[in-house]
Amino acid sequence: MHQRTSDAKQPNALEPYGWSDHLSTRFRRLAAIGMLPGRVLRVDRGECTVATDAGPMRCVWTPLEGGTDCEAGPPVAGDWVGIHHDPVPSVAVILPRSTAIRRTDPDPSGRRQQVLVANMDSVFIVHGLDRPEQVARMERSVVMVWESGAEPVIVLTKTDLATDHAIATTMDVMNGISPGVPVLALSNLTGDGIEDVRAHIGHGSTVALIGESGTGKSTSINRLLGSEIQATRDTREGDGKGRHTTVSRELVLLPTGGALIDTPGLRTLGLWGGSKGLSRTFSDIEHLASDCRFRDCRHESEPGCAVHRAVAEGSLDEGRIQNYQRMEREMAAKRLRDSRRTRSPKPHSAPSPEEWG
Ligand SMILES: Nc1nc2c(ncn2[C@@H]2O[C@H](COP(=O)(O)OP(=O)(O)O)[C@@H](O)[C@H]2O)c(=O)[nH]1
Ligand SMILES: [Mg+2]
Numbered sequence: 001m002h003q004r005t006s007d008a009k010q011p012n013a014l015e016p017y018g019w020s021d022h023l024s025t026r027f028r029r030l031a032a033i034g035m036l037p038g039r040v041l042r043v044d045r046g047e048c049t050v051a052t053d054a055g056p057m058r059c060v061w062t063p064l065e066g067g068t069d070c071e072a073g074p075p076v077a078g079d080w081v082g083i084h085h086d087p088v089p090s091v092a093v094i095l096p097r098s099t100a101i102r103r104t105d106p107d108p109s110g111r112r113q114q115v116l117v118a119n120m121d122s123v124f125i126v127h128g129l130d131r132p133e134q135v136a137r138m139e140r141s142v143v144m145v146w147e148s149g150a151e152p153v154i155v156l157t158k159t160d161l162a163t164d165h166a167i168a169t170t171m172d173v174m175n176g177i178s179p180g181v182p183v184l185a186l187s188n189l190t191g192d193g194i195e196d197v198r199a200h201i202g203h204g205s206t207v208a209l210i211g212e213s214g215t216g217k218s219t220s221i222n223r224l225l226g227s228e229i230q231a232t233r234d235t236r237e238g239d240g241k242g243r244h245t246t247v248s249r250e251l252v253l254l255p256t257g258g259a260l261i262d263t264p265g266l267r268t269l270g271l272w273g274g275s276k277g278l279s280r281t282f283s284d285i286e287h288l289a290s291d292c293r294f295r296d297c298r299h300e301s302e303p304g305c306a307v308h309r310a311v312a313e314g315s316l317d318e319g320r321i322q323n324y325q326r327m328e329r330e331m332a333a334k335r336l337r338d339s340r341r342t343r344s345p346k347p348h349s350a351p352s353p354e355e356w357g
């Protein structure tokens with residue numbers, strides 16, 4: 001009898017990237033029409049580098065006509081794709097993304113979404129201890145990560161530049177950002193904390209690093225890799241902010257298992273999507289709100305407001321409720337704009353190079 005080799009477990013070069021039975025089942029239809037599976041490692045100058053069973057391949061993006069049950073594109077780092085060879089290697093299909101970080105395109109219409117990175121299991125939100133805390137920005141980043149479907153982890157870098165007291169104070173503040181989100185601290189100079197961070201990177205899992213430029217994302221990736229793959233920049237002679245040396249998102253495999261995706265720092269993080277991420281991040285406020293006298297309490301000046309009581313008693317920070325309300329208003333305004341649209345939203349865009357930083 002003929003042995004069916006397609007179901008046999010063969011060593012697959014994509015396995016360390018997180019290729020799974022689930023993906024393989026999803027891909028079967030595409031394999032049947034001669035497509036090669038791959039994972040996008042990097043996108044630059046309109047082309048992408050894709051990891052495949054046959055090694056990395058440079059591909060253009062040529063969406064398959066009439067493709068259904070796939071993402072609109074363009075491809076981003078972390079995407080699982082189908083490659084077509086005719087006439088040149090092309091990404092023809094983007095498999096549905098299990099998770100994705102999306103923001104509103106900073107163009108004035110606010111009508112487009114930008115996908116920054118896809119199919120990550122967790123996201124390290126990186127902040128440097130050499131800078132002020134920027135609680136509101138961290139809260140916003142956590143909202144975006146929860147909304148993406150991935151698990152947020154807050155990573156503080158440069159412990160070597162802060163006193164123990166300052167580290168402890170910042171850890172306290174960061175622990176208050178979103179109940180249950182781990183907060184880790186490391187130094188790329190001394191190596192302190194690196195192994196704690198590594199422990200949060202599962203075998204076959206994908207972790208994206210986001211955060212402002214100069215916070216140490218690329219340096220941390222090099223540290224975890226044990227080699228200098230990601231370009232970093234010396235900031236000593238500059239303004240301490242670092243320059244955007246990361247020109248595009250890049251996915252690398254760790255020898256100890258797992259994949260990391262580097263991203264450039266983005267100035268603006270306009271919320272995209274529903275309110276799930278907001279509810280998750282501010283679960284403490286939503287929990288308090290269930291004790292407000294009025295079910296539709298807006299926690300402004302209504303009597304019997306449990307949220308205001310918590311602020312008055314000092315158990316809830318006023319800045320936290322203000323930032324929550326600011327993001328709620330931003331999302332309500334966006335919903336209103338969306339509902340007024342007569343035409344369907346424009347296709348997705350990619351961040352422009354001037355936006356980095
Ligand atoms: N002292 C110290 N400097 C660091 C640490 N991590 C990164 N840096 C420096 O911070 C600057 C920006 O790092 P980089 O990795 O390029 O930041 P990115 O923009 O987030 O990728 C570089 O000069 C790094 O050498 C750290 O843990 N301690
Ligand atoms: Mg970088």
Ligand SMILES: [Zn+2]
Nearest residue numbers: 292297299305
């Ligand atoms: Zn209330």
